[in-house]
Amino acid sequence: MQLKYRAASLLPVLAARAAPANDRDQLSKRDDIRYSPPSYPSPWMNPEADGWQEAYAKARDFVSQLTLLEKVNLTTGVGWEAEQCVGQTGAVPRLGLRSLCMHDAPLGIRGADYNSAFPSGQTAAATWDRGLIYRRGYAIGKEAKGKGVDVILGPVAGPIGRAPAGGRNWEGFSPDPVLTGIGMAESIKGIQDAGTIACAKHFIGNEQEHFRQAGEAKGYGFNISESSSSNIDDKTMHELYLWPFADAVRAGVGSVMCSYTQINNSYGCQNSEVLNNLLKNELGFQGFVMSDWQAQHTGAASAVAGLDMTMPGDTAFNTGVSYWGTNLTLAVLNGTVPAYRIDDMAMRIMAAFFKVKESVSELEPINFSFWTRDTYGPIHWAAKQGYQQINFQVDVRADHGDLIREIGAKGTVLLKNTGSLPLDKPKFLAVIGEDAGSNPNGPNSCGDRGCATGTVAMGWGSGTAQFPYLISPDAALQAQAVRDGSRYESVLSNYATSQTKALVTQANVTAVVFVNADSGEGYINVDGNMGDRKNLTLWKDGDSLVKNVSSWCSNTIVVIHSPGPVLISEWYDNPNITAILWAGLPGQESGNSITDVLYGKVNPSGRSPFTWGAAREDYGADVLYTPNNGNEAPQQDFTEGVFIDYRYFDKANSTVIYPFGHGLSYTTFEYSNLVVDKKEIRPYAPTTGTTPPAPTFGNFSSDINDYLFPSDQFPYIYQYIYPYLNVSDPKQASADPLYGKLTAEEFLPPKARDDSAQPLLRSSGGNSPGGNRQLYDVLYEVSVDVTNTGKLVGDEVVQMYVSLGGPEDPKVVLRGFEKLRIDPGDKKTVKMPLTRRDLSNWDVRVQDWAVSGHAKKVYVGKNVRDLGLSHDLE
Template sequence: MQLIHAAFWLPFLAARAAPADNHAQLIKRDLAYSPPVYPSPWMNPEADGWAEAYVKAREFVSQMTLLEKVNLTTGTGWASEQCVGQVGAIPRLGLRSLCMHDAPLGIRGTDYNSAFPSGQTAAATWDRQLMYRRGYAIGKEAKGKGINVILGPVAGPLGRMPAAGRNWEGFSPDPVLTGVGMAETVKGHQDAGVIACAKHFIGNEQEHFRQVGEARGYGFNISETLSSNIDDKTMHELYLWPFADAVRAGVGSFMCSYQQVNNSYGCQNSKLMNGLLKDELGFQGFVLSDWQAQHTGAAAAAAGLDMSMPGDTEFNTGVSFWGTNLTVAVLNGTVPAYRIDDMAMRIMAAFFKVEKSIELDPINFSFWSLDTYGPIHWAAGEGYQQINYHVDVRADHANLIREIAAKGTVLLKNTGSLPLNKPKFVAVIGEDAGPNPNGPNSCADRGCNNGTLAMGWGSGTANFPYLITPDAALQAQAIKDGSRYESILTNYASSQTRALVSQDNVTAIVFVNADSGEGYINFEGNMGDRNNLTLWRGGDNLVKNVSRWCSNTIVVIHSTGPVLISEWYDSPNITAILWAGLPGQESGNSITDVLYGKVNPSGKSPFTWGATREGYGADVLYTPNNGEGAPQQDFSEGVFIDYRYFDKANTSVIYEFGHGLSYTTFEYSNIQVTKKNAGPYKPTTGQTAPAPTFGNFSTDLSDYLFPDEEFPYVYQYIYPYLNTTDPRNASGDPHFGQTAEEFMPPHAIDDSPQPLLPSSGKNSPGGNQALYDILYEVTADITNTGEIVGDEVVQLYVSLGGPDDPKVVLRDFGKLRIEPGQTAKFRGLLTRRDLSNWDVVSQDWVISEHTKTVFVGKSSRDLGLSAVLE
């Protein structure tokens, strides 16, 4: 597509810095603008990793009728079948309805499945193998339930604001750590035989104002969703980075997000889907909408949307932007034939990338009920039959969950009280140590915070098959050791707590938490996003009180991100602090393993622990700032989020990004840099092939009428058929009668060869292949100077050297298991992308002339080794 200059991608104007008057919408010309990019790129049959799938997809799609293609791309409607989303089946060709289902940390709304640690907790392991194994195990469970597309992993939100509600579903505010998490999870899911879905693309960084109806339900009078205003450089160097890693890993699908980006809805934003994702990154799979994130029909198709989820414009209306309307749009030429073919091709290529044949096992559960029998078409109440087969898909995944949660626990502080060794008297304090009195699954989608916190709330949750509480596991260990053990499982029994922990020989372990989740759940005034960064249920007062009464107080935090601990972390009576994240079903066992030294802690914090909320810079927009129009959230900090912002502001922190202690010690030495013989960077040139099509189809509208009376019609179900041969009445589209050239943006229906972007790869998903050339290898010697075996996460940072660059940026890491007294060699790699900046003028990656320095160390602020690159 044609080159887009920086001026077309300006995020906002300086004149817009002041908040808008509450009664006046900001002037449209002053709002951020997203440029049009058309036509929608078509699939490349020679793309790396996709050739075999493309051959199978072409063979299948070439047999499909127009009605079947529309059926494949349109959801059947909310609660119309068993999964959270399904498309129409192709029974003539033997393909059952494809199942799209939530599963970022386990399968949502089913039984006999596992509840895994969150993505954020997995990131805290800094262990590629564990991330892959987690992705594979979740994928196997999904496969066992009949799911075809897992709605995950998550890189949006990336984590711009620490209070954002769904940060825990993703990995880290650092794009490299998140990119590794995305790539390993994608590979794990798809090796298990299900399509991974990278979400939410892109700039989806908070819950407030993501949907108009949701916001109005909370009393906010807005007419359009939030606009995330992101400049071109920031988009490439920060938010797009981990999604590029997902594309390079071969991800089969993407989910576009609810909110707008530069005042264009994510699911009809041609710059995002056509320009960045399909053109620049060379994504070969399909893009599906978030549920009700589609706001238009033909225009969304032209902008790059390939699948409508859940199909209806609003839940349970039976009305669709696609379905019948898409059939008519193709017949009258508004949506070109190549586009519907490409949509079907992308879906089936992703399918064949993970499946050998179209003969699929049946879907054996219903998201809408755990009852064994019920209506298969839940919304319509029709088709009473067995809907749940209660298939147990857990296998031995409990062991993996326990391992990930333990190795993802970060030891923030330890003055010598840990590991525990048969302590004489253990007192466990706090609601977070105990069970929810109504059961771990008593709150829908975990929309409460009663008892120990093991996952956040919202669509990214799973039902617990069981939940091992810290109280249960620690009591079992104490009994085994012959220790005295008592627990007080409330935060508010001050006199009883003081009487207990003031006794002699007490090791007091205090459990506290902070929760958050998706915006459709409002828990205690937190509308998805956290209202503050303090501990919940008086947790800070609990910690301060116990540590005042007990000189050996250990604090364990379960949270969805950083919390403010400035008031108590440095108390000499607090001998240890651990962040245990969101550990999943084996919570108690995992923290017991770490506290007692069965697992030597090796987790590193995937975010910064700031001293104040203001220290993070960016924050959630809690009130509309554009009258009744779309709230405007300017990402004016650019690439400076989390540790990058703290470094730029030269602000002290409590615990830095990448920090984490061990029960042993490590010494770093002997950094060496080896330059590799990579070739020069060559911008991509040339053109694509013309758009592929599969022949003509009938334009006789009578061929598309709803089948005869014997065909089973289901209430609210979305079909591709027409009810009349009158095209205007069949469509119900006010624009009907306009030509495609009049209705659609310029070039939207162009099927001629298109120029390749310099930053794209001819056949390489992820961008220009030369971006991934290895330019340097960096090695260092790591010695275990302690007395026990331990795992050390070695972190490689780079200073890009420019005046507008962060002080350092993470670029690689490795986890080494080292015996006491032994030395291991760390090897880190630097690619061309790692050393490049995005140039908004040439619209390509460039390595600046500024001096580049490489650092190896234990965290973002503990970088003992350095070397200047040639």
């Protein structure tokens, strides 16, 4: 139980980053992206915030009954492998609250059984269907609740996808902030409507796996002492990276996870600028900030910088040592961490809880163990204590397989089709490629899916789930061929050249070639891909496979499973390649989903959530693969600003193979009659006023003996993180030789403990989470008629873009979309709002959003490079 208190020992780091608060304007003017200004104090919750009033009333009733030890217990994880989930807090048994379960589940419950494996977030985004994204979130939330998970670690807006080779892009949605923001909001609403707290992650600038953690990088042979720094200017932060998190906050997200990386040379989980100023002040976030696992680097410093919960609790896995726990108890007792801050942490956690649950009695028991599939075992896995039943094999899948199949099909993007699709009982179907088949060792044989054997239906890492089954394309297509009376053969290898040639050169062959690429989280290395992809090419010589088959067969269809764009410039325009489809990472129903599209059971309506460039360098931003700052923190300057993906292609006037938003259908659509209706609205009024002083909820004993470990009540569990002291001497209990050597004023930044009323930011929302509520005023309503001019019913995605008109603005930016289902010959009118936010830029001088005086224009069309209708905006 020796717990080390680290805040004072980090004095040099904190002092180097501290600056008076009134320096903010000066810092903004010089825009030093390698410096993060301080922002204190940490904003306290607003019980009157829209959508949070009832939750905070319940939270106040609960927290006002808590002791200091119980409050600390809520904020501190109990340690890696200490209980059943990847992370759990301490419990409050006196009030009937069991330990809260935090668990990875952005596409399904990681490491559990009898749960579903959903399509990736990126594949869901490719549907451009708000309803489907919501239903996916709801189903994931429902399954998590049924397993006893209280907080789902997802959805993901960081990475947003700055670099196309980024390892975890597939966990998120799109490099466009509007598409990602809508994906975040709909997912959060679904998850939380199902009774589980969502956790928006990773906040913020966590755009690659290389160097995200110094320890992980050292394991790969890189000699760095600190995690990399994502250096982002103020304008880019607001207009790109913060945008989808604002949508998450506006949707009422209960939790936000801070990142491993540094932002402007301050760690994400102790960065007061991003946590206190951007997230809690400007966006008005009312939930709690949770650390990524081992992303906390200080004790008191992270508390005053805005961190509310540390996960998994220990400083490093299985050490039994914590920056909080005992040390947070001591920090509150000695006044280093102000009493309001521990109350605010507890209130935020419990308000998020009551926002999705009626009472503590509503909690499902945790009925699985992440650490083993054995039915019986130690509930305290690391300590090997508490032998009991820990896995109950509760089946939570319901009928979610049907939803997964639908999302997989509607998230498939038909990139090219010269007439070979849809298939109609082909005489002879030949399926080629390893990606069409199953992993011979089973779909879950590689831990956290850390391999690419057989068909790729999800990436690798903590954002994965166990497959309850995986329908391979080979199995589904063969079943369809048997039903149709077609001849069917498959060669499930990329290297069986002679056998493949012998097959596809026969008469009447329709050849479907399956190829893939993969990526994932940085702790897993697959063939030299340390999370991030080494390149954007197809894996396992997929390009040669495609070129060979298409040279032998005049009717070759290519299906790509990948976590983002791949380079297809060597073969996409081959006339023998009659169709190309991107099927993303579709989850457990992979084969059924692609079969539905190939055979026209589902008319393809997916649209690419990213750009398909001709060469890797055409994307501009890329992964930093080599440290560039000696053995110090690698520095990654995001000098491209907001110009990523299609924005960069437009700026560079580069040729694209398939543009952002592109996707074909088996029918055709025609757009007409663009109308823009200007609304009469009030002028923008910056937020004014002040907060109330920080509230506190009850006094606590100052007698150190009241905080000693109660060994007469329960036994000590090995490596378990407790809030108690093991001895009555504070210095000895803290195990820090610097304890008591410095006062809080000497090592914490100015105003870090200030609990007086604070001025509201002009850009904040007051009682409106997500920023100033007038940002969401509708300035224009844009309508357009869409006619299905083909012979089949189909779904069309109507996309709305805006030119903001400034010399430093992108050519156009996505600002809205709607998906319409239209019968042949029918016409529908779609109406889309343009808000003040949609037409604004971030003004770094006044620190607020503003509509510039530059001429603006709205465009409507089928993708970013096919915008047939336009209208000037007054």
